Amino acid sequence: MSPITPTREERQARNAADAQGASIAKKAEIDAMLARLHSLSDEHFRVHPDELTWTDVGTLGHYAELLRRIIDCAFREGDHAEIA
Secondary structure, eight states: OOOOOOOHHHHHHHHHHHHHHHHHHHHHHHHHHHHHHHHHHHTGGGOOGGGOOHHHHHHHHHHHHHHHHHHHHHHTOGGGOOOO
C-alpha cells in the first residue's frame, strides 16, 4: 500500500502552520533579547555613572549604532527608507 500524497491545500496549510510556529518562536527570541537589553540598560550597562570613561561612551555609541540599523530596517528609515 502506498502512502497517500497530501493535496496542495494540505501542504499549504502545513506550510502556513510551520511558518506561524517559526514566527512565534523568533518573536519570543527577540522579546527575550529585548528584555535582557532593557535590564542591562536599567543597570547603566554595568557601569556606575560616577565611573564612566570615554571607552564606555564609545561602547554605548557602538550599541546605539547597531540598534539604529535594526530600527532603520524595521521602520524603513535611514538607508532602508523607501524612495517615493
